[in-house]
Amino acid sequence: MARRLNKPYRTPGGPKKFAVNVRNKQTGRINTVRFGDPNLSIKRKDPERRAAFQARFGNRFRNLKGQKNLSPLYWSWQAWQPGPKWV
Numbered sequence: 001m002a003r004r005l006n007k008p009y010r011t012p013g014g015p016k017k018f019a020v021n022v023r024n025k026q027t028g029r030i031n032t033v034r035f036g037d038p039n040l041s042i043k044r045k046d047p048e049r050r051a052a053f054q055a056r057f058g059n060r061f062r063n064l065k066g067q068k069n070l071s072p073l074y075w076s077w078q079a080w081q082p083g084p085k086w087v
Contacts, residue, residue, distance in 0.1 A: 035072035
C-alpha cells in the first residue's frame with residue numbers, strides 16, 4: 001500500500017484526531033505527523049473562534065524553524081484555513 005503524502009486523514013481510536021504522511025527533505029524518509037485533540041471539534045466556521053486561534057498560534061507559526069510541514073502546528077493551522085473541508 002502506497003502512502004499518500006500531504007493528505008491528512010482521520011485516525012479513529014488513535015492518540016490524536018488526524019495524521020498526515022510527510023517526506024522529510026533532509027533524510028528522505030516519510031514521517032507521520034499526528035495532530036488534533038480527538039475529544040474536541042474546532043468549529044472553524046465561527047469567525048470569532050478562527051480569530052482567537054490565529055491570535056494564539058500565529059506568532060508561533062511564524063517562528064517555526066526548519067521544514068514547516070513536519071510540525072503538528074503547521075497542519076492544525078491548515079485545518080483552520082478556509083477551503084475544502086477535510087476536517
